[in-house]
Amino acid sequence: MPVPVIIDCDPGHDDVFALWLAAGNPAIDLLGVTTVGGNGRLEHTTHNARVALTVAGVGGVPVAAGADRPLRRELTPAAWIHGENALGGPVLPDPTVPLDERSAVELISDLLAEAAEPVTLIPTGPLTNVATLLEQRPAVREKIKEIIWMGGSTGRGNVRAYAEFNAWADPEAADLVVKAGLPFTMVGLNISHQALITEEVLRSIAAIGNETSAFGVDLLRFFCGAYDAVEGMPEAPLHDPITVALAIDRTVATVRRSRVDVETQGEFTSGATAVDLRGMLGREPNADIAITLDVPKFWQLVRDAVANLK
Numbered sequence: 310m311p312v313p314v315i316i317d318c319d320p321g322h323d324d325v326f327a328l329w330l331a332a333g334n335p336a337i338d339l340l341g342v343t344t345v346g347g348n349g350r351l352e353h354t355t356h357n358a359r360v361a362l363t364v365a366g367v368g369g370v371p372v373a374a375g376a377d378r379p380l381r382r383e384l385t386p387a388a389w390i391h392g393e394n395a396l397g398g399p400v401l402p403d404p405t406v407p408l409d410e411r412s413a414v415e416l417i418s419d420l421l422a423e424a425a426e427p428v429t430l431i432p433t434g435p436l437t438n439v440a441t442l443l444e445q446r447p448a449v450r451e452k453i454k455e456i457i458w459m460g461g462s463t464g465r466g467n468v469r470a471y472a473e474f475n476a477w478a479d480p481e482a483a484d485l486v487v488k489a490g491l492p493f494t495m496v497g498l499n500i501s502h503q504a505l506i507t508e509e510v511l512r513s514i515a516a517i518g519n520e521t522s523a524f525g526v527d528l529l530r531f532f533c534g535a536y537d538a539v540e541g542m543p544e545a546p547l548h549d550p551i552t553v554a555l556a557i558d559r560t561v562a563t564v565r566r567s568r569v570d571v572e573t574q575g576e577f578t579s580g581a582t583a584v585d586l587r588g589m590l591g592r593e594p595n596a597d598i599a600i601t602l603d604v605p606k607f608w609q610l611v612r613d614a615v616a617n618l619k
């Protein structure tokens with residue numbers, strides 16, 4: 310039976326591939342997509358989610374917009390990586406996928422209520438919508454099978470010395486979700502930097518030869534160009550789809566049960582995810598931390614999904 314999934318995202322180049330992996334793999338039943346301010350302003354991330362599904366020919370999946378800013382902080386879009394419209398590179402077609410009139414919290418709540426079984430929630434941006442959902446609709450907890458989040462890091466950060474962007478953008482939301490006591494898997498920079506977009510990866514995706522792959526290669530070339538210019542990394546890490554890959558096949562990565570806490574007070578460390586991998590603090594473990602990626606298996610899942618799309 311396909312795994313029922315809801316993706317909460319901030320497209321964002323890598324978010325697009327997470328959406329495509331979910332839509333293109335038969336082991337996933339993509340119930341809905343919600344958007345959050347993160348890589349770009351909400352109007353851009355929402356437009357881009359609709360564009361991603363339009364390009365791939367994915368219909369019948371509701372898309373609803375959520376929070377336009379973090380719980381307590383200002384939004385700082387990552388335009389330095391994703392561009393001013395949060396999906397720099399190709400010309401974006403007008404989306405044919407409609408915008409659902411419900412809010413993200415309303416759509417997720419409705420989908421969870423209707424689901425025949427508990428649903429896997431896959432946030433690939435700041436956790437503002439998920440935190441708001443858990444605060445406003447606590448009864449939904451029983452219909453959430455697990456949360457698989459792209460965010461945090463067991464090591465250094467990317468937007469700050471010790472903070473990864475999704476955690477840094479809304480540390481209060483991340484803190485609330487991590488402490489919610491739901492089954493939680495963290496896909497941090499420590500593993501996402503194993504999913505590098507090499508020339509071979511680009512060639513193999515281009516060779517798929519459909520519209521989705523052509524659009525995707527344009528996205529990846531822009532993404533790699535930005536990473537090269539900003540981070541000195543011409544082979545950019547494709548962070549977000551690792552979450553969906555884990556929902557498809559748990560063997561795609563090793564995980565370690567650990568304790569993670571989110572720093573919300575630090576002058577220099579706000580947004581840091583303190584992962585106690587060796588249990589030195591004796592605190593109750595609260596997350597599965599993704600550690601090592603089966604890189605060939607991951608990219609094969611991505612290619613197979615893209616090949617199934619338009």
Ligand code: RIB
Binds near residue numbers: 473
């Ligand atoms: O730090 C990487 C994360 O921040 C990814 O989810 C990327 O899309 C951005 O949202």
Ligand code: CA
Binds near residue numbers: 321323549
């Ligand atoms: Ca993202």
